Structures are given as structure tokens and as C-alpha cells.
Amino acid sequence: GSTIDDAAGEAFDKVAAILKLGYPGGPSIEKIAANGDAKAIEFPRSMLGSDSLDFSFSGIKTAVLYHCRGQDMKGEDRVESMSQNEKADIAASFQAAVVDVLVAKTKRAADRINAKTVLLGGGVAANTTLRQKLTGVCDATKRKLLIAPKRLCTDNAVMVASLAYHKFKVGRFADLALEAVATS
Numbered sequence: 001g002s003t004i005d006d007a008a009g010e011a012f013d014k015v016a017a018i019l020k021l022g023y024p025g026g027p028s029i030e031k032i033a034a035n036g037d038a039k040a041i042e043f044p045r046s047m048l049g050s051d052s053l054d055f056s057f058s059g060i061k062t063a064v065l066y067h068c069r070g071q072d073m074k075g076e077d078r079v080e081s082m083s084q085n086e087k088a089d090i091a092a093s094f095q096a097a098v099v100d101v102l103v104a105k106t107k108r109a110a111d112r113i114n115a116k117t118v119l120l121g122g123g124v125a126a127n128t129t130l131r132q133k134l135t136g137v138c139d140a141t142k143r144k145l146l147i148a149p150k151r152l153c154t155d156n157a158v159m160v161a162s163l164a165y166h167k168f169k170v171g172r173f174a175d176l177a178l179e180a181v182a183t184s
Contacts, residue, residue, distance in 0.1 A: 001053025001105060008098055009123040009155065011057035015064050015094050019087050020079055024155065029091045030127055036085070036092030041067060043097040045104075053109050060097050064090060095129055103133045110143060117144040126153035 006014070009026060016025030021032060043063050046056040067090065068079050079087070102124070110118055118138055124130060131147060138145035152159075167173060 001055060001109065003055045003057065005056050005058040006061060008055065008057055008102060011061045011098060012095075012124065014061045015091070018061075018065055018068055018079065019090060021087075021091070024123075026124060026127060029095055030129070032084070032088045033092040033095045033129075034088075036088030036090070038092040038096035040089035041093035043067075043093050045097050045101050048101060048104055051108075053105055053112075055101065055105060057098065057101075060094065064094055095127070098124075099127065099130045099133055102130060103137055106134060107137050107141065110141070115143060117146060120145065120147045121153065122159075123153055123155045126150045 012029050013023060013025035016022060016028045019029075019032075021028035043060050046059045047054060068082075069077055082090075106118060106120075109115070118134070120131070120134060125148060134147075135145055137143075164173075
């Protein structure tokens with residue numbers, strides 16, 4: 001599957017911005033969420049009811065925005081006046097919803113192809129809650145889980161740039177005459 005709108009990391013960044021927590025959003029959300037109640041707010045878990053392996057995180061981002069500004073978006077931005085506890089509950093509830101979707105879709109994909117091993121990488125893979133929940137699912141389903149060290153779980157653009165740098169250093173690159181074609 002793939003994302004049909006906002007990626008998980010993008011949703012973390014946007015929700016952190018809504019809550020005025022700073023960038024990058026993942027670590028900011030995770031830090032404050034540690035003091036919150038993940039069951040305080042029932043945010044949507046998009047596309048879990050379908051058999052699809054695709055992801056959608058724009059709805060949860062919008063749900064957080066509506067929670068903070070009101071359904072009509074005409075309400076006062078309450079974030080400035082929120083207590084740290086309320087922000088922590090929002091962050092924890094948001095994080096729980098995203099992790100639930102990521103874990104459920106990963107399990108569904110692994111079940112579908114009868115995978116013996118699951119590999120977790122990317123920026124959001126640094127999230128401790130995601131690591132713990134996916135470890136639990138893999139243990140329960142007798143699958144091996146390979147997780148990149150947190151220091152290697154960074155923004156995708158950074159990972160791509162790092163790979164390009166190492167390839168450039170050893171002379172593995174195309175010249176400027178390359179006619180690149182997008183795959184999608």
C-alpha cells in the first residue's frame with residue numbers, strides 16, 4: 001500500500017504545527033504524548049475498515065484541527081490557552097491513532113503475503129510507541145521484526161540525500177544529460 005494523501009510523517013509535522021510544538025513534528029509529538037492519555041480523544045483510524053493496504057492521514061490531521069478550532073473552523077484557536085495536559089492528551093490520542101493504522105496495515109500486508117519478516121524504517125520508525133506495538137504484533141504472529149536504529153530513522157529526504165552523497169563519493173551517478181522520467 002501507499003499513502004493516498006498525507007504521509008504519516010507529514011501528519012506528525014502538521015499536527016505538531018497545529019499544537020505549536022515545533023519541528024520536526026514526530027519527536028515533538030512523542031515527547032509531549034508521553035504525559036498524555038492516548039484514550040482521551042477518539043481520533044479517526046482511516047481506511048481500517050477496508051481491505052486496502054493504502055494509508056490516509058489527512059482526515060486525522062483535520063480532526064485534530066477541528067478539535068482545536070471547532071468544526072466550522074471559525075472558532076478561536078484554543079491552542080494558546082490549552083493546558084499542557086490537554087495538549088498532551090491530543091498528542092497522545094493522535095499518536096495512538098496513527099500507530100494503530102500503521103500497525104494494522106503492516107500486519108494486514110504481512111498476513112496477505114505470509115511474510116516471515118517485517119522491516120521497519122523511515123522517519124516515523126523512530127517513534128517508540130510504533131516500535132513497541134509493532135514488536136508486540138510481530139511477536140504474537142511469530143514474525144521476525146527488523147528495526148533500523150533510531151539514529152537512522154530520519155526524514156525520507158535526508159535518507160535519499162545521504163544515499164546520493166555516498167554514491168557520488170564513489171562515482172556512481174549520471175551526468176546532466178540523463179533524461180529522467182517520473183514513475184508516477
